Amino acid sequence: MSRLLSVLVLVGFVLLSLYPFAWMFFSSFKTNQEIYLPTQLLPEEFDGQAYRMLLDGKFIDFTGSLWQSVFIATAQALLATLVSALAGFVLAMYSFRSKAFLIGAALLIILIPRQALVVPVFEWLHWLGWTGNSFSLVLCGIASGLGVVFFSQSFSKLPVELMEVSRLEGFSPLRSFLLVIPLFAPSMVTYFLLHFALCWQEHLLVLLLLDDSSLTLPLALAKLSDVSHRAPESIGMAAAALSFIPIVLLFALFFRKMRTALSQLSIS
């Protein structure tokens, strides 16, 4: 009986999660008038005109933005995974002088949400002359507090004896890192996905650092919904639906790995 109830609640929530997406997808075929009636799910007739107009680049350079977003998010997430894994490994597996100080200082500063520091970051990059460049955008999100916490927690599950052995063998820290890292493939994939998702959504830094010629998806979509462009609503819906595909595919592909890593992380 209680199982039936929980199934019903779950199904309800799943519908609640998916309904807006279904609505968004169907709305990309609707006329403006139909869109302003949110209770109507299906369009009168299906024609892919909105997609054609979107991909032709009549209002925004959608394919350009898509590649820009994919490039920035992939590059940043890959580098962030590597850098955080190295730092997390050292913090979890070794003790060295001034470790407590390093952890304290590094984490205290890095836990400041990046968006809160956005103005000085902008000033600094402006001074360096790095604004308008997607590489600076990739670089500035790599070091993240969440990553170090995640990896030092993951690596702390590794038996100390393994490190003893590698020390007796005289391995350098880098060599030991390379030895153990295959065991942590699920953790690396998980962090990659989390970072990718966060970077994919980044709006504010992109707004400040990139110029108009190379927008990422969140900005392109915001520009599209700007009234002055007079784009039909269905184009915004089509853009939202298309921008959603890459990240869902990525998560679907690695979902199993992610679950493995998360359940390892939780055992204490």
Next chain:
Amino acid sequence: MNGLPQESFRRLFPLLLPFLALWVLFWVVPLFLGVDLALQNPDSGFATSENTEIEYVGLENFERIISDPKFHKALSNTLYYVLGSVICIIPLAFVLAVGLFELPRLYRGTLAFCLLIPGLALPGAMSKLFYLFFHGREGALNQYLIIPLGLDPINWMMDPDFIMPSLVLQSVWRWTGVVTLFFLCALEGIPSWHFEVAKLEGMKSLSRMRLILVPGVRNLALFAGVFLIVDGVASFSGAYTLLGGSGGILDSGLLLVTYVYQVAFPGGSGRFDLPGATAMSLLVAPIVAGFLFSILRLRFLQTRS
């Protein structure tokens, strides 16, 4: 120190170098620059403007910000948003995760993935959708929920009392699935002998919940809490697109980062107040960081004690 191999910092340095370099480049330097910037006079030109006469005014910017009622509004709205999200999401996600955990393994993955999907969408893209859902009498929320309950339709976006709840609702919709996935994985990580013991002891489901399930998810609940707080304090895109860059009616939907952005880069008027905006960041950042740090100290950093 607790059994970890001792190593000289010099030998570990190559592994830490990339992290430390980026840390200095993108956190430490901007922080110090920010302190410098916050002490300058916004009216007489500052570091990057053409007028290079820099004038220091001491703590004047901080005083100006502290006595700014809009800053108070933004601060309390952000607090409302963060606390509201955490308080709604974590218990809800726990209930959902337990529900999923009771199901056969076959369905768990699919359902959990469906729940995860809202977290992947771009908040900016969704806010257009939410605008239509919340908007006016025809909005889906009014049509499906409020009117059938026999209540008067709520004008979610225009009524100052309901802007913040609608932002919190959006956040709940986005993140509940992600947190549910965290919790589900935590429950699956509980060793199965715990459940066997519970069965042999003849434990009631309530004490099973209290003694096994809740401790099982505690680690990831903290992680999720940190994640939600960071995301909540930093949230910008959704509210910015939803309210068209303003704070909504009477600034009742003004969030902190939006206000920082508004002060720093006011549209149209062209009077950039970067020092004021920086002072605002510097007032809030240490509080958030210190708070998160003390949460983390609780559990995550005591590796192998």
